[in-house]
Amino acid sequence: MTELIKLTAAELAEKIHSREVSAEEVTRAHLDRIAQVDDFVHAFLHVNADGAVEAARAVDARLAAGDAPVSPLAGVPLALKDVMTTVDMPTTCGSRTLEGWRPPYDATVTRRLREAGVPILGKTNMDEFAMGSSTENSAFGPSHNPWDHARIPGGSGGGSSASVAAFEAPLAIGTDTGGSIRQPGAVTGTVGVKPTYGGVSRYGLVAFSSSLDQAGPCTRTVLDAALLHEVIAGHDPMDSTSIDAPVPPVVAAARQGLTGDLTGVKVGVVKEFGGDGYQPGVLRSFEAAVEQLRALGAEVVEVSCPHFTYALPAYYLIAPSECSSNLARFDAMRYGLRVGDDGGHSAEEVMSLTREAGFGAEVKRRIMLGTYALSSGYYDAYYGSAQKVRTLITRDFEAAFERVDVLVSPTTPTTAFKIGERVDDPMAMYLADLCTIPSNLAGNAAMSVPSGLSDEDGLPVGLQIMAPALADDRLYRVGAAYEAARDAAAGGSLVHKVPELEVTK
Amino acid sequence: MPNISRDEVAHLAKLARLAVTDEELDVFAGQLDQILDAVAKVGEVAGQDIPPTSHAVPLTNVFRADEVRPSLSQQQALSGAPAAEEGRFRVPRILGEE
């Protein structure tokens, strides 16, 4: 592999903007890498070679004309989760239902990326409609973890995390409803950030659970995540839940963190996330990370968030309920798959036949679960109670953030599990998001930053950092400081320990 | 909390417009029962005095000015249609009320 793909996005931007390399060269290097390894990784559902090269050339042309770069990431290519609409590429959400669907509009995130001169390499694989923690629920086959081909790269955004870990892209976009950015980040040794809910526009993000979904960056370094965060975040009048306030100064915070001093920062360790059910190697890695933070000058205290243990059950009521409604539109009438339109079947029958054929088992399971939870006789016991738990979890966060600046926990209880291991056991699969879900329910910001490799299986572990709503910058300060200290202690960048991948000649 | 029966699952599938197979019914009934059993835990702490949270952002009154924005062209609107005719989406006969 060429040296270019090993660089961070920040380094690539510097080289492109100083015209040491062209954006086109950078994009082509990544397209070449995709051609070489993606049969093996299967991070992409669609590769947009021509479009990406064209966008890169446009950046080069502007720079050649003496114009300033349109954004700090102009010319640095990116992989886009296939849940964001794109006019020039299909948007499938990993579902048969939308196979080949070409939206007539761009998502706001897509538009912002284009406006920032970021070439879009293609669309990444995902669990169908973002429901899952492994990408095994993709209708188009699972993605593989670059650290171990037999293991999952996390989910739902496993394609995005795998593409970044496999050096197919320096940057990717994920979406996080219950952990779908952070959990894949944790199991692939990459950085993943779920911004404050409302920080990044959801317009054009195909909804799974509207009150939880949030798009964010997937990268190999904290600074790269900050740079991407600033490109995609900000108020959007097309999204009523978008926050009309300045984007937190995340790039400045990351740069501050890189100076390596956390004196005065109070870190709370969530007492409820640990113990039984957690892989010992994950806990050891987490404890070492906490020590590292202490060594950087942070004050570490234990904090109890007693209702966090109710987050998982609340999530598995709220998300399925909202998805049962959001996915009702896939009815074979206006777009997408249509099955059984043979003149004999009515519209109603064609809807049912199509939805049966177009959706995978996990999607059907959640639609039925949500339909049940919203039914008039059960609403109060299920959906209504889950929304109350949401209040309790928000209060836990508020109480905690009165005492500390950030909270930390392992991102996920285990390292990457084997493909196939949990497919027939939904409850076991759901446990992967145990620690990430509270921040979705409360809407605050959270990040996963790699905390090295588990000593028992050599697989990446994630440190989760959580900050109050609109204080996303704290994640970046703490995350960047920790990352620098971790690499210094290990004598090199973690992600460069990814094994060499099988290459398609 | 109640055990969910196979018939109930069949009813849910009908409400959700999913033409599930008999085999799926068996699998889903077992799984949904297990999941519902686990999530019913929310009832333990959801007291009467706790207000529900429907939105994660504390926003109100987000309005748009009543100004026309460009629409899609008819061709764009119909571009994803499984079938179209005379500028309209063509769908199988609609049963039900008139």
Added chain:
Amino acid sequence: MTRTADLMDYAEVVERYDPVLGLEVHVELSTNTKMFCGCENRFGGEPNTHVCPTCLGLPGALPVVNGKAVESAIRIGLALNCEIASWCRFARKNYFYPDMPKNFQTSQYDEPIAFNGFLDLTLDDGEVVRVEIERAHMEEDTGKSLHVGGATGRIHGAEHSLLDYNRAGVPLIEIVTKPITGTGARAPEVARAYVTALRDLLRALDVSDVRMDQGSLRCDANVSLMPKGTTEFGTRTETKNVNSLRSVERAVRYEMTRQAALLADGRSITQETRHFQEADGTTSPGRTKETAEDYRYFPEPDLVPIAPSREWVDELRGTMPEMPWERRKRIQAEWQLSDAELRDLVNAGAVEVIAATVDAGAPSAEARGWWVSYLTQQANKQGVELAELPITPAQVARVIALVAEGSLTNKLAREVVDGVLAGEGEPDEVVEKRGLKVVSDDSALYAAVDEALAAQPDVAEKIRGGKVQAAGAIVGAVMKATKGQADAKRVRELVLERVGS
């Protein structure tokens, strides 16, 4: 299979049963744009041209509330004497139907923006009835389906359907009454008076076109009966498809006679949706609701709550127009009408249109003349209400102005009105297209007069001899020759001038 129900004589119905009414009215707001997107809110148009990702329900698209629609909803609430919610949310009403792009309707459920109001109606004989308003809430309209194949163009027997979403997402206000009891034999009349009063109110607020014929005002009538002396409501039916004021009255009356016959027969009423047949004034069953539909309502996560401030509501209260009943009082004084005269105008549905015509610049006598005579005839001919005629008060005022300036004779003016009613455009366009201008060019008239005099020398001689009344024959001939486009008075002057008398 629908067995035509026997009907009970109406007098017997009201002797044995007390009717209970519940009226649900859907009003399409006349905002520039739709409820949740910037697509144009316009009737008709090429199919699927006023659509965008949001109102087509495309994956990923999101709604944003039209502030003007909320304002209209609050103003309607205030006009109906409602309380305005200090905090409310939209909800999703989930059910599958192909003309609903998201397969849920974004509506309001247990938190309507306006609730607990009333509307006072005056019946034909002057009796005032108060109808209590349960709620007025915001929601969105559906698309329209066209059923192709089969003999009738209706759903049954159709081979396939064609969907147009131009109307999908148009802002609707649904206004629901509390049960209306104690109206006895006058129930059908009350139903009609309620919809009429609501329509006049909405027109005064200038929030909707309120055209029942075009569907911008739609009424569903819930009717049930309870045996005299009992207080427990009977099973109700909900009649839809009632698209004129007259139909509202007929539908209620029909349901009363139908239900009474069933009950008297010892049979029960099926709770169901029924459809009104304009042609014969009957209702027929639609979908049977065996169990109440489970709509699985939940708060719309894509839209944040609406919390109208006191200041905003007070500001909107300040924009309340003169209410129709206040207007009537003022008009009675200004036009010097007796109570009976006013009531006749009210009952003819003419007050508002006349007043609007006066507001558009016409003298009140002329405005009344047009609406109570010629236009009333046209409305009767078409079987519609005066206000439903496809002519606006402003257009009538323009016709009156054209007559006053001498550009039209009364006869020509009626032709212009006919043209407007036929959809030929504005009065001036009709004049232009049909060539209806009064021939006021004297040289052309002189020629016609000379020709007529030459053709009837004997008549010309008589006039010259002082028999001025003989001029009528010449005037008639000139009018005939100019196809009625000359001003007869002017022709007469010219005739007399030509013969030098």
